[in-house]
Amino acid sequence: MKTFDSHAARGEKLGRARGRLLPLLTLAVAVAVWGALSALRVFPESAFPSPLSVARGFVEELSAGRLLTDLVASLFRVTTGFVLAVVLGLPAGLWLGHSARARAALLPAVNFFRSLSPLAWIPFAILWFGIGDLPSIFLIFMASFFPIVLATVAAVAGIPAVYFRVAGDYGFRGAELLTQVTLPAIAPQVITALRVTAGVAWLVVVAAEMIAGRDGLGFAVWDARNGLRMDLLVAGMVVIGSIGVVIDRLLVRLMRIPSVRWGYER
């Protein structure tokens, strides 16, 4: 038993160290392959910038302050649109989840809008809100709101009836049922949905800024393309991808809250 335990412990420790090292190793290999391909001139430098030129472009953008401004603009839009979608989508989902009549009336419409690519709204976003923060926020909201509503509805529908009977036995009434039973019961599923939706929101902000922005990372990428600065374009792409990973890592933390772990472990 003891040997088994220490084996397991050692395995876990190795696993953790590997867990940290392996992604870095992958990154190093990817950059090396990238460097090799550009050194071999498989594509011309104008169409396939080298890691070094991208790094130089990155420093250039950073020291000019543009990168930071764009980053802040994009983050502001995605945060505002996403938070708005959560604040409105969660109650809407709770309501639909509890009311069969509301579901019958509205769920087809919610599904319809969920199936529309938010990018299809771009022309209207510009017509209604012009250029700047608002159209992007609107598009992010359209991309996040409907999936959040649907995920909440599904989570509410999936709450085992026994929880409400137990709640009745122990004297939970009214608002307590919502805060002490419904919300904790749907929390794991909702957190998963938030993670997926935040990823989509980040995709959408970049696309929205390409067309309806004067700043932001999406605009930066588009601007670099127009100026034929592929090095800056790739630098922008690297930042966009990295921020996406950071956002996901932040939301993964929600899954570590002790009172939601049950949703992921059984």
Next chain:
Amino acid sequence: MRGSVLRLEDVRCAFGEVEVFRGLSLEIGRGEFVAVVGPSGCGKTTLLNLCSGFVEPTGGHVERQGRIRTVYQQDGLFPWLTVAENVRLGLREVKREAEREKRLAELLSLIRMENFAGHYPHQLSGGMRQRAELARALAGDTDVLLLDEPFSSLDYLTRLRLRNELARMLSELPRTVVLVTHDIEEAAQLADRVVVLSDRPAAVISQHVMRLPRPRDPVHPEVVEAVHLILAELGLRQDRAGVTKAGASSN
């Protein structure tokens, strides 16, 4: 009988076309432990639902007294709360925090789970979960405990252990208990009175009063004898087929 806390009088209960009870009468006295057994689908759970008030009868009437709580087959604990938090739900009406925490500690020690107070249900075995649920239902000033096959999802040995645990808990915190079970041995080992129901529409075939004090051995002659009798009444004894009119259509 020291005054009944639950009284079902000429109860009729039907769900659409399906008639579950027709003229069922049953009285359960204060402090009594009644087990209800019967063929699968005969309406045992409906009987508990009538007792708890979750289902109202189509005809006749049901009288209930005191606070009633149910222990469910499985997963009745809130998975987002720890064992201590779950058991504390049973003490919600205890206003003084010090008193509440004192009683919580006593309950956790009663189910021998002091060291698991901070664990979440998914981190526990099935037997521990049911123990915690029993403690939650026993907490506070519950008068009637309705047990809906509380051990049916557990393996046989764990079930045997939990029967003893339940008997021990009830000796410390006496309650009126209605246990619905398909496990006839469990019924005979735990109850003061075993009520045998027929197929739908269910009627009481017989009642067996057990005089042996708890805890009882599952192979004590009186327990074994009761099991034999009930099996025969349900038509499940191979050597005594058709002893009674009941159970002919049950498996």
